[in-house]
Amino acid sequence: MAAMTPTAPDVTPEPGTRTAARPTTPVRTRRRPRVWRGLVLGLGGAYFLVPLIASFVFTVHTPGQGVSFEAYTALLSADGFTESLLLSLGLAAATIALALLLAVPALVAVRLGAPRLRPVVEVMCMLPLVVPPIALVTGISTVLRWGPDHLSRTPLYQTFLAVQNEDFPFVLVLAYTVMALPFVYRSLDAGLRAVDVPTLVEAARNCGASWPYVMLRVILPNLRSSLAGAAFLTLALVLGEFTIASILGFRPFAVWIVSISGAQARMSVAVSLLSLLITWALLLVLSRAGTAQTGTPGAPRTSRKES
Numbered sequence: 001m002a003a004m005t006p007t008a009p010d011v012t013p014e015p016g017t018r019t020a021a022r023p024t025t026p027v028r029t030r031r032r033p034r035v036w037r038g039l040v041l042g043l044g045g046a047y048f049l050v051p052l053i054a055s056f057v058f059t060v061h062t063p064g065q066g067v068s069f070e071a072y073t074a075l076l077s078a079d080g081f082t083e084s085l086l087l088s089l090g091l092a093a094a095t096i097a098l099a100l101l102l103a104v105p106a107l108v109a110v111r112l113g114a115p116r117l118r119p120v121v122e123v124m125c126m127l128p129l130v131v132p133p134i135a136l137v138t139g140i141s142t143v144l145r146w147g148p149d150h151l152s153r154t155p156l157y158q159t160f161l162a163v164q165n166e167d168f169p170f171v172l173v174l175a176y177t178v179m180a181l182p183f184v185y186r187s188l189d190a191g192l193r194a195v196d197v198p199t200l201v202e203a204a205r206n207c208g209a210s211w212p213y214v215m216l217r218v219i220l221p222n223l224r225s226s227l228a229g230a231a232f233l234t235l236a237l238v239l240g241e242f243t244i245a246s247i248l249g250f251r252p253f254a255v256w257i258v259s260i261s262g263a264q265a266r267m268s269v270a271v272s273l274l275s276l277l278i279t280w281a282l283l284l285v286l287s288r289a290g291t292a293q294t295g296t297p298g299a300p301r302t303s304r305k306e307s
Contacts (some may be wrong), residue, residue, distance in 0.1 A: 057273060095234055
């Protein structure tokens with residue numbers, strides 16, 4: 001029977017002839033439902049936005065009187081608003097500069113010359129997370145009271161007075177730098193782990209670059225994101241810190257907000273919203289600075305084509 005069934009002859013295409021391709025049916029992939037993703041994002045957005053919207057309504061709506069923006073218009077003329085805000089921004093800038101000035105050379109030196117000291121440096125930088133701020137400020141206040149009594153006949157007496165200047169209390173910068181060390185260390189350590197620092201330094205030194213040039217033009221550009229992250233966290237820490245400044249008797253922005261909350265509730269909530277917006281704006285600027293693309297030093301620039 002098999003011999004009697006006709007079979008299709010094997011037709012071999014001649015050279016140079018094209019064979020028609022069989023139409024292929026596209027395989028439909030089933031998309032995953034995005035319902036849960038949208039639900040989670042919606043709940044997260046509501047968690048953050050609903051309190052802000054409620055606070056804004058509280059500041060502009062007065063029962064029986066309607067809508068009024070008096071709480072916001074009175075901020076500029078409020079006693080101590082501008083001074084406290086500028087003081088907090090100045091303290092934040094000084095803290096960021098001092099923390100990076102201490103941490104970057106130390107971590108680079110450990111990375112290049114003494115890798116075995118990395119656990120020691122890590123433990124020292126992480127200690128502020130163990131010590132509560134109230135214990136830290138208690139020790140600082142004790143030293144500040146002890147210094148003028150025992151060092152009144154030494155040149156250090158003027159130093160104790162200078163760091164407590166109310167116009168710019170440098171003692172707060174020192175305290176904030178200690179509190180920010182864990183965050184600065186983690187950010188910079190992650191950046192240094194992602195970069196082959198010994199190879200970059202060796203190549204730059206072999207080309208005749210000095211150590212300042214190596215730090216400023218070779219290492220720091222490769223740590224741009226890490227530096228921005230460290231500044232990001234330090235800024236948020238300084239603008240929101242209340243305990244140390246309040247106990248030492250100084251009045252930055254966070255302390256000023258709490259001081260007016262009892263007498264002018266609507267204005268205090270309005271200032272809180274304004275401080276939140278200012279903090280967000282500054283953090284966005286820092287994050288933008290950390291992700292901005294910069295050209296590699298020495299790389300040739302592409303010229304624009306003439307039309």
